[in-house]
Amino acid sequence: MERVPVLKLGDVLLVSIQFDLEDEVALALQADLADKIVASGARGVLVDISGLEIVDSFIGRVFADIAATASVLDAETVVVGMRPAVAITLVDLGLSLGSVRTALNVEKGLRILRRDLGLRAAEDLDAISSGASAPDATG
Amino acid sequence: MTTTVPGAPPAEELPIAADRDVVRVRQAMRTFAIAAELSLVEQTKAVTAASELARNTLVHGGGGTVTLEVVSDGRRRGVRATFTDWGAGIADVEQALVDGWSTGTGLGLGLSGSRRLVDAFDIDTVPGKGTTVSMTKWAR
Numbered sequence: 152m153e154r155v156p157v158l159k160l161g162d163v164l165l166v167s168i169q170f171d172l173e174d175e176v177a178l179a180l181q182a183d184l185a186d187k188i189v190a191s192g193a194r195g196v197l198v199d200i201s202g203l204e205i206v207d208s209f210i211g212r213v214f215a216d217i218a219a220t221a222s223v224l225d226a227e228t229v230v231v232g233m234r235p236a237v238a239i240t241l242v243d244l245g246l247s248l249g250s251v252r253t254a255l256n257v258e259k260g261l262r263i264l265r266r267d268l269g270l271r272a273a274e275d276l277d278a279i280s281s282g283a284s285a286p287d288a289t290g
Numbered sequence: 291m292t293t294t295v296p297g298a299p300p301a302e303e304l305p306i307a308a309d310r311d312v313v314r315v316r317q318a319m320r321t322f323a324i325a326a327e328l329s330l331v332e333q334t335k336a337v338t339a340a341s342e343l344a345r346n347t348l349v350h351g352g353g354g355t356v357t358l359e360v361v362s363d364g365r366r367r368g369v370r371a372t373f374t375d376w377g378a379g380i381a382d383v384e385q386a387l388v389d390g391w392s393t394g395t396g397l398g399l400g401l402s403g404s405r406r407l408v409d410a411f412d413i414d415t416v417p418g419k420g421t422t423v424s425m426t427k428w429a430r
């Protein structure tokens with residue numbers, strides 16, 4: 152079975168889903184994330200679904216369960232990168248993602264985590280993305 | 291009344307017996323939806339509906355098959371998927387089409403939600419014999 156890689160960036164766990172998920176792979180991701188939140192003490196989870204061509208009721212429920220599990224483990228989840236056609240379809244399907252927070256892209260998702268939790272990784276990454284982290288010779 | 295479409299790919303039957311088959315149905319549905327010249331949003335709705343129905347076939351029907359085809363009503367093209375299982379059947383179709391109603395552990399959106407995503411939706415079920423669900427999505 153394929154597994155979705157989970158990257159640790161400071162206090163944030165970053166998941167980028169790049170292939171169509173079998174149901175079992177989605178459930179394994181949910182379990183992996185719970186383990187890694189506990190093992191790493193991560194305070195934020197960022198799930199990038201820009202690679203997903205569809206979100207059906209099963210995978211949608213897995214996202215809601217991931218966010219609920221993370222919340223119980225004192226971590227906040229943001230799902231980012233949903234394609235417009237996927238968003239339109241979810242509304243017709245009648246699927247509510249419950250309390251799952253969403254943002255348009257990784258950068259905005261990290262900003263939410265930084266604002267709400269003051270996360271170190273989010274601050275570092277935001278600095279990198281704005282080009283402010285390079286050492287400045289002139290001080 | 292629909293007819294087959296010259297130049298379109300021939301109808302294809304796929305087994306639905308495991309998780310990975312649900313993914314294969316999604317991929318095949320995408321191919322047929324593109325052949326039927328559906329827009330990206332229409333493709334996404336058709337693929338999502340097929341995913342829900344394929345999972346229903348697997349989980350509630352104990353497995354079965356799907357037949358995919360490009361169809362035409364003379365004015366426009368569409369894609370049709372016909373899911374067949376030989377499971378327990380649906381005792382009360384009207385109830386099964388209510389949002390949130392489920393015999394399993396799901397959200398109960400499989401049938402009701404997929405019906406909203408497509409243009410035509412038919413259920414033929416015989417308790418104890420099995421169920422056939424047919425969906426059609428037209429290109430606008």
